[in-house]
Amino acid sequence: MLLDVQTGSLHAIDEAAWAVLEALEQADGGPLSLDSVGAVRPLPAETAGGHHSLDLQWVQEVLDDLDLLMEQGVLTYPDEPDTDVGELGPGVLKAMCLHLAHDCDMRCGYCFAGTGGFGGARALMPAKVGMAALDLLVEASGHVRHLEVDFFGGEPLMNMEALCRIVQHGQELAESTGKVLKFTVTTNALGLTDEIGQFLNDNGIAAVLSLDGRARVHDAVRRGVDGKGTFAAAAANALKFVNSRKGGEYYIRGTYTRRNLDFVDDVLFLADMGFETISFEPVVAEASSPYSIREEDLPDVFASYDRLVGAMAQRHAAGQGFRFFHFDLDIAHGPCLAKRLMGCGAGREYAAVTPDGKLYPCHQFVGRPGFEMGDVHRGIIRPEVGEQFGAAHIYAKPACRECWARFMCSGGCHANAHQMAGSLHQPYAIGCAITKKRLESALALKALTS
């Protein structure tokens, strides 16, 4: 495959094209000519059986192909400066993550939220704080019509009374302002009763349900307050709820660690259970953690993604496909360049709200010193915090500027960068390696199923 980074075009190439492109790369971006190729690989080369040889006619055909693609605007050669999108301007707040509960009914070994408390006291968000947050969101969102609110924790279902009142308030705000508010709840599913499921379905609330796959994998990390595994209860609740959705949006979200580098088997296990939309993420953990993914683990991680591509292509062909969040690339109709430049929007378009109403750039920055931005009553009172994030775009990060994945990854997770390198401008290298492999896999699956 050939990805044209700057237009976002994807091409399938044969071995002759591969060989010519490889020669051109070695020629260090010389002109598209026989001379450039010949400077690296003598021409004409042997042609007998010639899959890897550079037959003169083939080379000319490939060069003609590349010329045509350039005429069509789907190939850039040599690389040009990345397109300038002009002044990005100040951020417009349009999404909030409400920490309904800094408490949890589980005690997961890898929890980045300190098993719910985010390093502070356990607390529930009063409904009036969440309602004030929505008021702020609607006011600050300006011309943007589509707004998003995620109920997060800890475990947000521990605070259902507030959740219901905040949803009702949001619906009233939508009615009076013409804004469209989309709600999502991220839950461990342990407390997902029929009654709660009915409320989520009736109010069109999307759900992200945490399950780590095979029972032994899940139970080794995702334990209850009593120390026992939670798979049986959480999986049963999740499956019952998903089957009740009738098309309602959901994702099963798993976390993989260095203890299940064969996580492809967990993804397929969940697909076999009947879940049709699945996302799996590498754990966020300090390098010293027994769960953290290390450089020496990457070959196994990559092998899992390779196997997942093969399995998904087979299931797709058999009419038994499922969706894997990170492989869902819609290359032709993806985000605009401005969006790709800015990435996740933390601190500019997105803020997390703590139970006592404090604002942070995102859920992972909650509690980190120096990142408090304001509160739901006064709004953003430290805009300089968000400005740091605005300045950390992909054109400003040395590691991103030269990376082929820059317009699909958009610079990676700021929280991971800050946690691992202490800087928003230095992406987390292992995260980059995984992201690039995941994108390669997504492109391969696209080619196999197109």
Added chain:
Amino acid sequence: MKEKNTVHVKTIVAGNLRATASSGGCRECQTSCQSACKTSCTLGNQACKR
């Protein structure tokens, strides 16, 4: 006139990323970390709302 076709390279997806430099930026799309991931976004899999 006969249309020219490529021989060794087949376009699977014709991207228009450059063109969106002037047409984009409406901000109506999903905020990436509000999606399923929460820790590890792949921005390329977000859809444009237009």
